[in-house]
Structure formats: structure tokens, C-alpha cells
Amino acid sequence: MSPTEPSEARASDRGLKSEMTQIRRFSxxxxxxxxxxxxxxxxxxxxxxxxxxxLLPMLHLVQSVEGRVTSEGIEACAKVLGISAADVSGxxxxxxxxxxxxxGDYLVGVCTNTLCAVMGGDVIFxxxxxxxxxxxxxxxxxxxxxxxxxxxxxxxxxxxxMMVNWEFMDNQTPESAVQVVDALRAGEAVHSTxxxxxxxxxxxxxxxxxxxDGLANEGxxxxxxxxxxxxIARERxxxxxTSDSSGPTEEPGTKIEAVEEAxxxxxxxxxxxxxxx
Amino acid sequence: MDMxxxxxxxxxxxxxxxxxxxxxxxxxxxxxxxxxxxxxGGPDAIIQAVKDSGxxxxxxxxxxxxxxxxxxxxxxxxxKYLVVNAxxxxxxxxxxxxxxxxxxHTLVEGVIISSFAIRANHAFIYVRGEVLHVIRxxxxxxxxxYLAGHLGKDINGTGYDLDIVVHAGAGAYICGEETALLExxxxxxxxxxxRPPFPAVAGLYASPTVINNTESIxxxxxxxxxxxxxxxxMGTEKSKGFGIFSLSGHITKPGQYEAPLGITLRELVDxxxxxxxxxxxxxxxxxxxxxxxxxxxxxxxxxDFEGVAAAGSMLGTRALQLxxxxxxxxxxxxxxxxxxxxxxxxxxxxxxxxxxxxxQTLARLEKGEGSEADLDLLLDQCDNILxxxxxxxxxxxxxxxxxxxKYFRDEYLAHLRHGGCPLDPAASxxxxxxxxxx
Ligand SMILES: Cc1cc2nc3c(=O)[nH]c(=O)nc-3n(C[C@H](O)[C@H](O)[C@H](O)COP(=O)(O)O)c2cc1C
Ligand code: SF4
Ligand code: FES
Numbered sequence: 001m002s003p004t005e006p007s008e009a010r011a012s013d014r015g016l017k018s019e020m021t022q023i024r025r026f027s028x029x030x031x032x033x034x035x036x037x038x039x040x041x042x043x044x045x046x047x048x049x050x051x052x053x054x055l056l057p058m059l060h061l062v063q064s065v066e067g068r069v070t071s072e073g074i075e076a077c078a079k080v081l082g083i084s085a086a087d088v089s090g091x092x093x094x095x096x097x098x099x100x101x102x103x104g105d106y107l108v109g110v111c112t113n114t115l116c117a118v119m120g121g122d123v124i125f126x127x128x129x130x131x132x133x134x135x136x137x138x139x140x141x142x143x144x145x146x147x148x149x150x151x152x153x154x155x156x157x158x159x160x161x162m163m164v165n166w167e168f169m170d171n172q173t174p175e176s177a178v179q180v181v182d183a184l185r186a187g188e189a190v191h192s193t194x195x196x197x198x199x200x201x202x203x204x205x206x207x208x209x210x211x212x213d214g215l216a217n218e219g220x221x222x223x224x225x226x227x228x229x230x231x232i233a234r235e236r237x238x239x240x241x242t243s244d245s246s247g248p249t250e251e252p253g254t255k256i257e258a259v260e261e262a263x264x265x266x267x268x269x270x271x272x273x274x275x276x277x
Numbered sequence: 278m279d280m281x282x283x284x285x286x287x288x289x290x291x292x293x294x295x296x297x298x299x300x301x302x303x304x305x306x307x308x309x310x311x312x313x314x315x316x317x318g319g320p321d322a323i324i325q326a327v328k329d330s331g332x333x334x335x336x337x338x339x340x341x342x343x344x345x346x347x348x349x350x351x352x353x354x355x356x357k358y359l360v361v362n363a364x365x366x367x368x369x370x371x372x373x374x375x376x377x378x379x380x381x382h383t384l385v386e387g388v389i390i391s392s393f394a395i396r397a398n399h400a401f402i403y404v405r406g407e408v409l410h411v412i413r414x415x416x417x418x419x420x421x422x423y424l425a426g427h428l429g430k431d432i433n434g435t436g437y438d439l440d441i442v443v444h445a446g447a448g449a450y451i452c453g454e455e456t457a458l459l460e461x462x463x464x465x466x467x468x469x470x471x472r473p474p475f476p477a478v479a480g481l482y483a484s485p486t487v488i489n490n491t492e493s494i495x496x497x498x499x500x501x502x503x504x505x506x507x508x509x510x511m512g513t514e515k516s517k518g519f520g521i522f523s524l525s526g527h528i529t530k531p532g533q534y535e536a537p538l539g540i541t542l543r544e545l546v547d548x549x550x551x552x553x554x555x556x557x558x559x560x561x562x563x564x565x566x567x568x569x570x571x572x573x574x575x576x577x578x579x580x581d582f583e584g585v586a587a588a589g590s591m592l593g594t595r596a597l598q599l600x601x602x603x604x605x606x607x608x609x610x611x612x613x614x615x616x617x618x619x620x621x622x623x624x625x626x627x628x629x630x631x632x633x634x635x636x637q638t639l640a641r642l643e644k645g646e647g648s649e650a651d652l653d654l655l656l657d658q659c660d661n662i663l664x665x666x667x668x669x670x671x672x673x674x675x676x677x678x679x680x681x682x683k684y685f686r687d688e689y690l691a692h693l694r695h696g697g698c699p700l701d702p703a704a705s706x707x708x709x710x711x712x713x714x715x
């Protein structure tokens with residue numbers, strides 16, 4: 001990766017040009033790693049019985065500071081763990097969430113694994129490429145959006161699925177996806193369909209490094225598709241059977257009763273659980 | 278027995294279900310307290326209850342959970358570890374993520390009981406990195422549990438110590454494979470390890486380690502609370518209990534349905550309001566893309582480990598991806614194959630090279646190029662990969678190919694006759710039902 005000016009001929013290549021601009025902007029020399037970063041990297045390593053276990057979250061922290069995995073970030077991890085930079089680099093290149101090219105403020109991933117692709121993910125991905133004038137794994141000229149296609153993100157019941165900085169944007173259409181990226185580029189607040197207002201990619205990477213951002217209480221417990229089976233069961237009065245000891249008596253009305261009835265030696269355990277407390 | 282039996286999903290609709298307050302209000306952590314009281318009988322009694330319940334691993338392979346716990350050599354002086362596999366990346370699988378989002382405390386409670394049973398003082402939840410809000414909820418739940426005295430030193434005065442670390446992965450399907458996961462958790466490239474030794478003997482840091490799927494561990498509190506017989510009263514003879522069935526694709530109400538093992542797809546489709554209006558089921562995966570495809574002939578197969586195996590596939594993760602007649606099976610299979618090629622960790626040749634060749638051959642066929650002989654070539658390539666690779670990723674990679682040729686050979690040939698795909702991909706999108714002609 002050379003931080004030099006692209007030639008005329010290369011500048012005609014849109015993807016390369018925007019990539020070069022980005023690289024210049026985040027050139028190797030403007031590392032943001034500070035003594036505080038070192039302290040946090042050490043804190044991550046200290047969570048584990050063996051420090052090297054911290055490497056994956058440590059690389060997430062590097063991304064939150066640097067906007068990608070830089071050589072300085074690799075060096076810092078290597079130093080903290082007492083391993084070689086080549087070792088760290090080997091790990092960083094194995095996992096797809098680690099980016100060597102600068103990422104925009106918002107990493108937009110469109111699921112194009114089979115189910116989402118068939119349900120419309122391919123169309124959405126094509127529409128966004130055209131709309132943002134970028135290819136896969138490229139960043140829009142304004143540096144706001146990096147677009148990529150992603151694999152199944154465990155939300156197939158909300159297909160077609162899009163992720164922004166790893167927050168769910170469920171049940172997308174080409175139009176809704178365009179609206180999301182336009183709003184993000186305009187600096188408007190956009191909410192995840194099952195979570196908080198979208199933060200930046202660097203902020204998200206900090207949470208992945210294990211530093212809580214206090215947003216756990218935002219958003220619903222579950223999206224609508226997660227609840228369909230439960231709602232049918234409620235409508236029809238269907239329940240799991242009552243527990244072993246309750247015999248042929250009437251079904252418990254609530255889970256608390258169920259749990260209590262479940263106890264073979266109820267009285268005994270109630271006293272005991274008081275002792276335990 | 279009722280057709281749906283919400284246990285794990287039972288509290289998902291509650292207000293702020295993810296909080297400790299909401300979880301305890303509906304009886305949460307009572308099972309933990311019960312299991313940790315000396316009168317319950319100690320760790321061995323918990324292992325026995327899980328054995329008696331018949332619980333089998335919910336991560337795909339269906340290995341009996343209690344038996345796995347029993348393999349931990351208790352005379353080994355090294356520390357023991359529990360690792361929860363929350364990597365959920367098998368295409369189609371989408372049950373663990375909503376569970377951890379809605380009720381992370383169910384998992385935390387399960388981790389405490391399970392760790393106590395195998396005598397571990399350290400547990401890890403290895404969650405895929407691509408689910409930010411789920412990770413927030415897990416971090417929050419673990420923090421709440423510490424503050425409540427359910428984690429840390431001398432849990433609730435019982436003398437038992439346990440620490441939980443929530444560990445975010447970094448994007449690699451192979452890290453769902455348990456030994457590759459351990460490599461990731463040790464800060465290395467996620468490439469599977471040679472077995473034996475099995476993780477129960479030499480897992481994390483070469484110490485005895487139990488690795489279980491999220492849903493397996495989350496099922497444990499209900500077994501302790503309600504008894505092994507209660508759990509075993511659901512399900513079928515060799516596939517006991519309930520499980521979350523995840524319906525996705527061309528179905529009226531996609532989503533999560535928790536039912537006793539052995540329910541059929543016909544029953545589930547019926548509950549889910551049928552296939553999308555005006556269309557019929559063409560093919561489906563019973564347990565993610567690594568399980569051989571089935572067709573509308575298999576609607577009455579009992580969805581338990583034995584029933585699906587007898588039908589030539591696997592129950593897997595109960596990830597039921599349903600495709601209707603507008604879907605091109607060749608396109609679907611090619612896309613999955615591209616996924617396996619991308620996710621192959623590169624450690625062994627049959628998989629690294631083989632998945633590349635599979636994509637080449639399939640891509641040609643999809644474009645209508647090549648000849649009928651290419652189908653035999655494909656099957657031959659599958660033969661050279663299946664059972665000859667280092668881990669099960671490669672076996673999964675050939676499943677959609679060989680099963681689709683078995684059931685839809687004609688559709689492959691139609692691509693050759695037609696000089697490309699005979700179907701219109703626009704017709705299978707969700708937007709197509711918004712008025713556009715199918
Ligand atoms: C390629 C591959 C991917 C896997 N992905 C997962 C996964 O995401 N989650 C999971 O629980 N098990 C996954 N497994 C299965 C695990 O190796 C292991 O069997 C499981 O976590 C054991 O837990 P259980 O006994 O509770 O099911 C995967 C296996 C393979 C071969
Ligand atoms: S089968 Fe594939 S994923 Fe498994 S070890 Fe070999 S190359 Fe890696
Ligand atoms: S296929 Fe897109 S989320 Fe599963």
C-alpha cells in the first residue's frame with residue numbers, strides 16, 4: 001500500500017482512486033495509538049487465563065482506534081502479548097471482520113447467502129452498488145459508506161437482511177436500503193430495526209473489544225418474527241407440559257408457578273434457597 | 278402434547294425481557310439456586326439429571342450432552358473450562374441469536390449450572406462478532422449477574438466461584454467447528470485441530486473443556502427446574518425434549534417455533550400460514566445448508582435425529598429454509614458452494630482445492646455451459662471430498678450438491694438445454710409479491 005499520488009491512468013479507475021484517497025487519509029504515519037490504547041490492550045489480555053486469548057478483541061480495539069488494522073496496531077498487539085508481528089498479522093488476515101483498507105463511518109453489509117439472495121438480497125446489493133457507485137468492499141467517495149456483501153448473519157427469518165456496523169436492518173427492499181444509506185450520508189439518525197440508533201463503525205468495534213457503550217437497554221427484546229411461534233401458542237393456549245411432581249392437577253398459569261411446582265421437594269428447597277441467599 | 282411448547286422462547290415477548298429484573302420475576306435463577314444447594318446432590322447429580330433428560334446437543338450433531346460432561350476427567354489436576362458455542366453461522370440457522378438478544382440470562386443461568394456440574398471456574402461465551410446488539414445484551418447480562426452475586430467469588434454464599442468472559446469472534450464460519458473455535462479463543466487462526474485428543478481431555482489451553490451450543494446450555498435450567506422426566510416427556514424416543522425450529526424463506530410467517538422434537542414440516546408450515554400465497558414448496562433444508570436438501574415428498578418426516586437421518590438428511594440445527602417453485606435450485610446450490618469455498622480454512626487439500634473446483638463446475642452448469650457429463654464430474658468431485666477432509670465443513674459443502682442432483686437432475690439439464698437459467702430470479706424475491714407478475 002503506497003501512499004503516493006495515483007497516476008492519471010489509475011485515477012480513471014474509480015474504485016482504486018477512492019481507495020487511494022482513503023489510504024492517504026489514514027496513512028501509516030497518522031497512527032492514533034496512544035499510551036491509553038496500550039493500557040486498554042493490556043486490560044483485554046488480562047481478562048483471560050492466558051493473555052494471547054485476548055488477541056481477537058484486541059484487534060477489534062485496534063480497528064476502533066485506527067479505523068482498520070494498521071501495522072502500528074499489529075505492533076502494539078505483538079508487544080503487549082510478547083509475540084511476533086508476523087504472528088499477529090497471520091491472525092488478522094484470517095478473519096473477515098478485520099480490514100486492512102480504511103472503512104467508512106458505516107460498514108453496510110448485504111446478506112447474499114442463498115436464502116437472502118433469493119428473497120431479494122442480490123437485487124438490494126446491486127442497487128446499492130449502483131447508487132453508491134462502488135463495488136464490493138469499496139468506500140463511497142465521501143468516505144461515509146463502505147459496502148460489502150456478507151454471509152448468513154443468523155437472521156434468515158427477517159430476509160432480506162442488511163447489517164450496518166453489525167446492527168440488524170431487517171426485511172429490506174432496494175428502496176429501504178437506499179433510504180438508509182442516504183440518511184446516513186446526510187448525517188440523519190437511523191435506528192436498527194432491533195436495536196439502538198446506529199453508531200459509527202469505530203464505536204461498534206469498541207463494543208466488540210468488550211468495552212460496553214451502555215446501549216444494551218435500547219430496542220425491543222425481540223423482533224416480530226422471533227415471536228410468531230410464541231404468539232400462536234398463546235392464542236391457542238398451548239404450553240409445555242407441567243413438571244414431574246405436579247401430577248394431574250390443573251396447569252400452572254404462570255411460569256413462576258410452574259417453576260415452583262416443578263420442584264420435587266418444594267418446601268425443603270424453599271427453605272434452602274433462603275439459606276443460600 | 279400441545280403442538281408448540283414454548284420454554285426457551287416463553288419470555289421473549291416480555292417487557293425488557295433481557296434484564297435481570299424481568300428474568301427473575303418469571304422464576305429466573307431459581308434453577309441455579311436449586312442446583313447449587315448441597316441437597317440437590319452436587320455436580321454429579323446435575324450431570325445425571327442432564328443424562329436422564331436425554332438432552333442431545335442442539336448445535337447440529339446431536340451428541341448426548343450429559344454424556345459429554347461425563348467425559349471430563351475429574352482426576353485431571355488442570356482447570357476445567359466450559360465454552361459456549363454462540364458462533365451461529367451455519368446458513369439458515371437463526372435461533373441462538375434471538376435467544377441471546379431476548380433472554381441472555383437464560384444462557385447465563387445455564388452456564389452457571391453447567392460449569393458447576395463439570396467443576397469449571399471459568400466459562401467463555403464465544404459469540405460471532407457480527408451481532409453487535411446481541412453482544413451488548415450478553416455483556417450487560419453478565420455484568421448484572423456479577424452485581425447480583427450470581428457470578429464471581431463465592432456465588433450466593435455457596436463457596437462456588439465462576440467467571441464468565443464474553444468473547445466476540447471476528448468473522449469465520451469455521452470457528453463454529455469446536456476445535457477451530459478453541460484456536461480462535463486462544464488468539465490464533467481458526468483452523469481445526471486433530472482429534473483425538475478430544476476437547477473433553479485436552480481442549481482450551483490443553484485442559485479438559487466442554488463445548489456446547491447456546492441452545493443446549495440454555496435448556497439446562499429448565500431441566501433442573503422441572504426435572505429430567507419432564508424434559509423427556511416431550512419429543513420422541515431417542516430425540517427427547519423441545520427445540521427451536523427456525524422457518525425462513527417463502528413461507529407466510531417466517532420465524533421461530535418452539536416445539537417437541539418430532540414435529541413435521543407439514544405441521545410447521547400449517548402453523549406458519551402455509552407457503553406464500555399461490556406457491557408450492559419445492560425444496561428445503563432441515564438443518565442448515567450443510568444438511569442434504571429435501572423436497573415436498575418429505576413433509577411428513579418426523580423432525581427428530583432419527584427421522585431426518587432415515588430420510589437421507591440430518592436434523593442439524595432445525596434451520597428450515599423453504600424455497601418455492603420460483604427458485605432455481607442450481608442457483609441456490611451454487612451460492613452455498615461459493616460460501617463453503619470462501620469459508621474453507623485452507624488447512625487440507627481436498628476441501629481447499631475441492632471447493633474451488635466445485636464452484637467452477639457448478640458455475641459453468643448454471644450458465645448453461647458444459648454437458649451432462651459435468652454432472653457426473655460434480656458427483657465424482659463430491660466423492661473425493663466427502664469423508665476425505667480434515668473436518669466436517671467439507672462434508673457439509675457437498676451435501677447441497679449431491680442432494681440437489683439426486684432430486685433435481687432435470688433442472689440441471691434444463692440449464693444446458695436452455696443455455697442458462699430457465700427461471701426468472703425476480704419472481705422469487707419478496708418484492709415480487711408486491712404486485713409484480715411472478
Ligand atoms: C463447519 C462447522 C461449523 C459449525 N458451526 C457451529 C455453530 O455455529 N454453532 C454450534 O453450536 N455448533 C457448530 N458446529 C458444531 C460444533 O463443532 C459442535 O459440535 C457443537 O458446538 C457442540 O455443541 P452441542 O453438543 O451442544 O451441539 C459446527 C461444526 C462444523 C463442522
Ligand atoms: S475440511 Fe476445509 S475447513 Fe475443514 S480443515 Fe479442511 S480446509 Fe479447513
Ligand atoms: S441467509 Fe441472510 S441472514 Fe441467513
